[in-house]
Structure formats: structure tokens, C-alpha cells
Amino acid sequence: MSKVYVIFIAISLILGNARAQVSQVDMRIGSFNNLRGKDISREDNNLKSLDLESYKEVASLESAISPDKYILGPGDELGISIIMGENLTLPTKVTPTGDLFIPSVGLVKVSGQTLDVARKKIKSFIIENAFPNAKVSIALLNIRKFQIQVVGAVNSSGFIEISALDRLDKIIFASDGFHPLAKEFDISVERGNGEKEKINFLNFLRQGDLKSNPTFLEGDIIHVPFGDPYLNSISLRGHIENAGYDIIEKDESLLSFLNRSIDLINETNLMSIIVTRNENGVEKIYNVSPKDFSNFILSNGDIVDIPRDDGIMVNGFVQKPGAYAYVPGYLAYNYISMAGGNTKDGSINKIKIIHSNGSISRNFNTILKRGDVIIVERSTINTLAGNMSILQIVASLLTIYMTYLSSSK
Known part of the structure; x- marks a missing residue:
């Protein structure tokens, strides 16, 4: 009798669970049938929507x-x-x-x-x-969407989905931006109909010229060329987000470059920018103030240092050139140490300190003030011998001496 009772309870539970599942399905089907059963006229507002x-x-x-x-x-x-x-x-x-x-x-x-x-x-x-x-x-x-191809000096080249109204700036953003060595002023577009077009994207960044930020059609290919770092590049350093190499346009001013390229962060100081330039083998330092930004034309190989607000700049032959926070009482030597010390080509005994008032001192025990700039220069031996080793120097001197002895006989 007990076995029959247990079997009866089990069957009841199974049937009850099945009925519950069927009820849930009936509820869904019923809702669907109710929706289908509605008399929807042509003028119904839901149909219009x-x-x-x-x-x-x-x-x-x-x-x-x-x-x-x-x-x-x-x-x-x-x-x-x-x-x-x-x-x-x-x-x-x-x-x-x-x-x-x-x-x-x-x-x-x-x-x-x-x-x-x-x-x-x-x-x-x-x-x-x-x-x-x-x-x-x-x-x-x-508006339709389609794929367009972007190749060259962008961070993620390939096919990008765009709409027929999307412009070049949005496409570059979708490609994760320009590569640091991109020639943004020399972009070429090969149209689907075979025509070719040159775009100076900098004109859009500077003046908002929409002709330099065009839309595209199916089949177009955008090519962003790489610049030559040995022919038209500068080095950007200091208290900014995007330090590194960058390609410059011919006769581009410092103002134009700053407007389009640098990403400022807190405590960045633009009141005095240091530009280091090699002129006929001689290194020259330019302290450029804002009033001269538009007239200062950048050259290939320039090193542009953006200082920290009231900080100390350490440049030249040091391990980690750049901007450092001002510490009251610190000597020039201390800041050079913060920059990793001098390189093998530089000398701690050959430094130039440019003070914010324009005066210059050369003692590494000088106490610095806010806004000072330290430049560690090339050592005398390195200036005379370059990268020659001591053995090469001795061999050269010995050769000269032997030549002298031979000629004096």
C-alpha cells in the first residue's frame, strides 16, 4: 500500500510540473494570438510608427x-x-x-x-x-554604411566602417589616430573611379577647412605616408603626454606645431620653450617666448623641450633629459643626477645653466631657481676624438709618429 502511495505522489509531481510548463507556453501563445487577433486598420497610429x-x-x-x-x-x-x-x-x-x-x-x-x-x-x-x-x-x-580602406601611417590600418557623411577626422580617430611619423600634410586618396586626390589635413586642424577634411565613397582608399625621421622630423620632450618624434611640414612654425601636436597636462609651462638645434656641427639653444612662436620656423633635427611650470629642465648629454620638479636648495648637480647622470659623451664639468632672467652660469654647484635650464655639453675629449676608442686614438698617434720618423730620415 505504501509503495502505491509513493508512486501516486511521484506521478502527481511530474504531471504538475509538466502542466506548469505547458501553462507558461500557453501564456506566450495566448499573448501572441491576442496580438494577431487585433483588428489593425491602415490608419492605425502604431502602423504609422x-x-x-x-x-x-x-x-x-x-x-x-x-x-x-x-x-x-x-x-x-x-x-x-x-x-x-x-x-x-x-x-x-x-x-x-x-x-x-x-x-x-x-x-x-x-x-x-x-x-x-x-x-x-x-x-x-x-x-x-x-x-x-x-x-x-x-x-x-x-544613410548607408560601408567599408573603406586606410593604409600607411595610422595606428590601426585596415578596413573601417563609415557612413556616407563621415569625414576624414572621424576615420583617422577610428584608426586609433596617426602614427607619430605620419605626414598629415601629404595624405593621398585613390577614389573608386580611379581619380587621385591630395589632402593637407593640417589645413583643417589650423583653419577648419572642410575641403581638407572630406567625405568618402565606396571603393576609396586612404593612404597616409610615413615621413623620414632623418629628413623632416623633430624630437618633442618635456612635461607633455605625447613626447617623442614627430614629422613637421616644410617651413612650419613652432606655433602651428604646438597647436596641432602637443597634449598638455597639468603644470605644463608654455611661457618659455627650449629648442636645441645643430647648426653646422655646433649645438645652439633657443629660448622661445610665446610672442615669437609664430615666427620661429622649425628645422629637421630640432629638439623641442616643453618645461614643467616653474620646474627645472635638464637637457643635453644626460641619460633622461626632460622636465623635473623644482626642489628648493637643490644644486645643478642634483638635477643632473635626477636625470640619470651624464652620458659617456657628456661631462659634468661642462654644463651651461640658463637662468629665467637670461643670465648664464657654468658651475655644477650652483643653486637653481624655478624655471632654470641645465644643458650638459659634450666632453672635450669627445669633441676632439668623437666616438673613437682610446686604442684607436693611440694607434692614430703612433701612426703619425712613425710617419714623422720615416720622413725625418
């Missing part, structure tokens, strides 16, 4: 689209309104082959045509082939 759903996907625009300039392509979505005895609204997309399929009418080629031309063509096609007495209106509902 479904017809115009694509409006919600329209990308943010910098301005209204000009119908005589916007070029249609595969993926663009158009809305066609046909008014006659019964109103007919047809959202339809341009197919991958460039055609527009209009139900009950047919196919019409629109890819590669301006929106203005395509609208006139579609309207004539509908009236001539299906609805001769209809009033036809066409609107662009949504």
Missing part, C-alpha cells in the same frame, strides 16, 4: 543634406509616398547592385546618382510604369 521606424536610426548630421550633392549608394534607405485613391508608403533600400526595388513597379538604377537626380528618375519611373495619375514624393530616410 512602424512605417517610419527607420527615422529613429538617422545618424547625427553636421548640417542638412544637400540633395544635389549627396551621392546615393547600396544601403541608402528611401521612403516613397504614392498618393492616389489609396495612400501607399514604401520604405525601400538601394540594393547591393545599386538598384531600387519598388513593389508593384520594378527596378530602377540609382547608385552613383545625386539624391536630386534619383528622385526625379524614380518619380518618372513610377508614373510611366504603374501609377500615371499618382502624386509621388521621395525622401532619404537613412
Whole structure:
């Protein structure tokens, strides 16, 4: 009897669980049937919102689209309104082959045509082939997206998905930015139709010139060339985020370079920028103030140091040149130590200290003040012998001596 009772309870539990699952399915099916059973008329507001759903996907625009300039392509979505005895609204997309399929009418080629031309063509096609007495209106509902190729001096080259209205700056951002050695002023674009175009992107950065920040079409290839670090580069150091090498345009001023290239951080001081330049084998130091930024033309090989606000700059032949925080009472020697000490080519006994008032001192035991600049110069031996080893120097002297002895016999 107890066995029968246990079996009865087990069967009841199984059937109860199954009924619960069926009830949940019935609830879903019932909801679906209730939705299908509603009498939805053509004029129902919900139906209208479904017809115009694509409006919600329209990308943010910098301005209204000009119908005589916007070029249609595969993926663009158009809305066609046909008014006659019964109103007919047809959202339809341009197919991958460039055609527009209009139900009950047919196919019409629109890819590669301006929106203005395509609208006139579609309207004539509908009236001539299906609805001769209809009033036809066409609107662009949504903008297509497509792949474009970016190669060269960007941090992530390859194919980028863009819309037909995206400009070069957005494409470069999607490519994780320019490589430090990118020639931003010499970008080339190979258009899908075979035409080639040169773009100086710096004109957009400087003046907001939209011609230097164009839009693109399917099949276009953007090529950003690398600059030659030995021909047109400078070194950027100091209290900034993006220290390193950078390519400069011919006759580019310090002001133009600073505006487009540096990322400032807290306590960066632009009141006095130090530019180190090699002129005919002689190293010269320029202390450039803001009033001279626009007139100071950068040259290949320049070293531009951006100091820390009221900090100490350590340049020249040291292990870690750059900007260092001011510490009251510290000597020039202490700051050179903070910079890792002098290199094998530099000498602690040959330093130049440029004070914020313009005066110069050369003692490494000098107590520094805020804004001072230390330059560790090349040692005398290195200046005379360059990178020759002691053995090479001895061998050279011995050769000279032997030559002298031979000539004196």
C-alpha cells in the first residue's frame, strides 16, 4: 500500500510540473494570438510608427543634406509616398547592385546618382510604369554604411566602417589616430573611379577647412605616408603626454606645431620653450617666448623641450633629459643626477645653466631657481676624438709618429 502511495505522489509531481510548463507556453501563445487577433486598420497610429521606424536610426548630421550633392549608394534607405485613391508608403533600400526595388513597379538604377537626380528618375519611373495619375514624393530616410580602406601611417590600418557623411577626422580617430611619423600634410586618396586626390589635413586642424577634411565613397582608399625621421622630423620632450618624434611640414612654425601636436597636462609651462638645434656641427639653444612662436620656423633635427611650470629642465648629454620638479636648495648637480647622470659623451664639468632672467652660469654647484635650464655639453675629449676608442686614438698617434720618423730620415 505504501509503495502505491509513493508512486501516486511521484506521478502527481511530474504531471504538475509538466502542466506548469505547458501553462507558461500557453501564456506566450495566448499573448501572441491576442496580438494577431487585433483588428489593425491602415490608419492605425502604431502602423504609422512602424512605417517610419527607420527615422529613429538617422545618424547625427553636421548640417542638412544637400540633395544635389549627396551621392546615393547600396544601403541608402528611401521612403516613397504614392498618393492616389489609396495612400501607399514604401520604405525601400538601394540594393547591393545599386538598384531600387519598388513593389508593384520594378527596378530602377540609382547608385552613383545625386539624391536630386534619383528622385526625379524614380518619380518618372513610377508614373510611366504603374501609377500615371499618382502624386509621388521621395525622401532619404537613412544613410548607408560601408567599408573603406586606410593604409600607411595610422595606428590601426585596415578596413573601417563609415557612413556616407563621415569625414576624414572621424576615420583617422577610428584608426586609433596617426602614427607619430605620419605626414598629415601629404595624405593621398585613390577614389573608386580611379581619380587621385591630395589632402593637407593640417589645413583643417589650423583653419577648419572642410575641403581638407572630406567625405568618402565606396571603393576609396586612404593612404597616409610615413615621413623620414632623418629628413623632416623633430624630437618633442618635456612635461607633455605625447613626447617623442614627430614629422613637421616644410617651413612650419613652432606655433602651428604646438597647436596641432602637443597634449598638455597639468603644470605644463608654455611661457618659455627650449629648442636645441645643430647648426653646422655646433649645438645652439633657443629660448622661445610665446610672442615669437609664430615666427620661429622649425628645422629637421630640432629638439623641442616643453618645461614643467616653474620646474627645472635638464637637457643635453644626460641619460633622461626632460622636465623635473623644482626642489628648493637643490644644486645643478642634483638635477643632473635626477636625470640619470651624464652620458659617456657628456661631462659634468661642462654644463651651461640658463637662468629665467637670461643670465648664464657654468658651475655644477650652483643653486637653481624655478624655471632654470641645465644643458650638459659634450666632453672635450669627445669633441676632439668623437666616438673613437682610446686604442684607436693611440694607434692614430703612433701612426703619425712613425710617419714623422720615416720622413725625418
